[in-house]
Amino acid sequence: MKNPVWLEEEVVLYFHSEQIKAHGGMAGLKLLGQPLRDALTRPQQLNAYRPRTRVFRLAACYGYSIGKVFHPFNDGNKRVAALAAFTFLELNVRFFPKQAFQSRTASSGIGEEQPLEQLQ
16 A cells, blocks of 8 residues: 555554543553554555555554554553554545444454455
């Protein structure tokens, strides 16, 4: 995808703090930011090495990276993963039906490809 709008670390940290306030859990990062930075750069790396990657795959990569691979937060990783993927799509897709998105990216047993099939 050409020139997508990427998520900033501060935005994802805000998502996390709001989710903890709203639903409870332990605030904070596991390791002072590095896993979060790694999770946020993974979709950018995918796009750099595969420039024709569809926006839905990049969104799934955000969700899977935060929710399953890097797990950067003490609590609320799956909630933040869903918000990150959804926000990325809202920023980069002109028309995106909200009903089509199901925040199951980080659920147990679901890999990076299954949510992608729901989004296409």
